[in-house]
């Protein structure tokens with residue numbers, strides 16, 4: 125589908141809503157900072173990637189060709205105590221660093237699939253782009269914004285801020301404040317000329333096994349560098365949209381801009397989009413504070429914070445009810461309300477599918493109102509991807525659809541074309557743009573539980589047969605048959621089908 129729609133985006137760089145103009149007509153380059161893969165993702169991380177998934181889906185839906193790059197951080201992201209996150213994960217799990225990276229990348233991808241988050245166009249890993257990062261450090265040194273100390277290379281923030289005047293633009297802080305506050309997670313703080321400087325390349329201590337050769341030392345790149353190097357490689361020196369959670373604005377994104385300006389002479393992205401945090405009990409959901417809910421916990425009903433299980437589609441719907449730039453508190457009540465809303469939407473769609481246009485339709489005001497509501501839902505999305513308001517328009521439509529289905533509104537006032545348009549609109553908007561799934565028949569949770577139970581029953585029957593307890597084995601088979609489940613024995617083992 126191609127639509128000529130005017131999009132307004134809130135740009136963190138200018139702190140204003142701006143009319144979006146792509147660099148190249150019909151094409152958008154978008155970079156979003158991905159996860160650091162050293163432990164399981166929590167629902168807060170998932171919210172951020174769902175927010176950008178909606179943005180990706182909507183941009184594509186309105187006709188843009190989008191190159192969406194979302195990286196995997198597998199080197200250089202240090203903890204507050206200066207320890208490398210991947211190495212910490214490796215120690216905790218007794219694995220090779222790259223095994224840790226693989227394990228948690230797989231886990232991250234599983235969660236993304238669970239929530240129906242589309243795969244990005246490119247998913248580069250920091251450790252696969254060491255050469256590009258070394259080249260960028262060299263360019264920054266050549267241009268005079270870096271200095272070498274004992275084999276490590278640091279960014280000269282003060283010089284950059286004075287000469288370029290753009291440091292602090294993104295986070296909205298004045299340079300003096302930044303400098304007073306600034307502290308990064310480096311063990312070798314004393315090597316830096318100034319506290320606000322940050323590492324571009326770190327010389328590896330002997331025990332640091334994630335290490336590569338470079339012109340300066342055997343070491344590893346600083347965390348901020350990977351995104352500058354990889355966005356430049358895959359999207360060019362200037363591209364359209366850069367996104368991430370708003371906790372990354374400072375220092376990560378601010379330093380990314382500084383690196384790009386120093387190496388390439390200009391800022392990387394024209395529009396910076398920042399999504400807001402998922403909270404638990406009013407506080408940012410965060411692993412280091414120990415207040416997280418994992419997606420699997422919530423889906424299996426095993427979270428101590430919640431009274432019951434919620435399906436992935438319900439959780440996604442719950443997230444969509446809040447605008448991506450607002451904080452969202454994860455609560456049982458909120459999820460229950462979300463579940464009700466989600467069911468109402470699915471039921472409304474079923475009622476719509478059941479509507480057959482009247483043969484002698486004379487479209488009137490109602491027909492016009494339905495078409496206007498469809499257009500308004502698009503307008504809400506055009507206005508900085510306002511999913512809660514778009515959903516409100518969808519529910520306005522559901523109210524009318526239910527009335528039409530119940531005979532409280534005259535179907536004869538709606539044209540066949542409008543009914544067809546509504547059906548198409550709901551399918552596209554709910555499934556393709558919002559990325560929801562209908563979990564009502566074989567819900568994701570239900571299917572997993574049934575699979576698990578059947579595996580258990582088949583195992584128990586096998587045990588009975590091994591004991592030559594034919595009475596028990598037959599009872600299991602016959603009882604299952606009574607409820608419509610047929611067991612099939614073969615050389616490979618026992619399988620089952622629902623009749």
Ligand code: AMP
Nearest residue numbers: 159160168169172368369401402408409
């Ligand atoms: P990390 O793996 O820590 O680099 O985080 C991956 C992404 O999750 C980043 O874009 C963070 O901004 C985002 N994130 C972390 N905590 C939360 C939260 N509580 N709510 C929403 N996004 C979060």
Ligand code: ZN
Nearest residue numbers: 157158351376
């Ligand atoms: Zn990044």
